[in-house]
Amino acid sequence: MMNKTHLHLLINEEIYRINREQNGGIPPKDAIVEHKTEDAQISSKEQQNGHLEEVAEIRNKKPEEHVIPLAIFHDSSSEPDLQLLQKIIDACKLEKETYTIFGSGFNKELKFDKALVFVAKSKTFYEPIPYREGQILCSKPLGQISNDQQEKAKLWGALQKFI
Secondary structure, three states: OOOHHHHHHOOOOOOOOOOOOOHHHOOOOOOOOOOOOOOOEEEEOOHHHOOOOEEEEOOOOOOOOOEEEEEEEOOOOOHHHHHHHHHHHHHOOOOHHHEEEEOOOOOOOOEEEEEEEEOOOOOOOOOOEEEOOEEEEEEOOHHHHOOOHHHHHHHHHHHHHHO
16 A cells, blocks of 8 residues: 555645544534645644544646747857857847747757757758757857858748748
């Protein structure tokens, strides 16, 4: 039999346990329910008077996962590369709350609708690739495209279709 402290791992809805043998199956008016969001909490009232009633509420809600509309992944730390990235964002006329920049490379654990990824190797550059529930657009690294007008033009054309 499972210990009741681990029930929250299996059940994700509210559960009430009431000893119905007493009071003819009707819960008492003075029953206490304590709310906890991560743990099971059991409270007892009036045990000293012989009542052994327990009322428990179990909640095991997963934190809401935030989906990023546009994630931008790069791994550059040079000032000219970061300025180029800002120019790209400005040219796309992106509002600040519609994108998030990650400066430590691609993170597959994040949820996003679309992602712009600056990487050295890819199966295809400048063509959207389906990924989970979203899409990825791969571009060559910022350092490589900063002085290459053809690569900038390819990226700009792809971004106009992608965003």
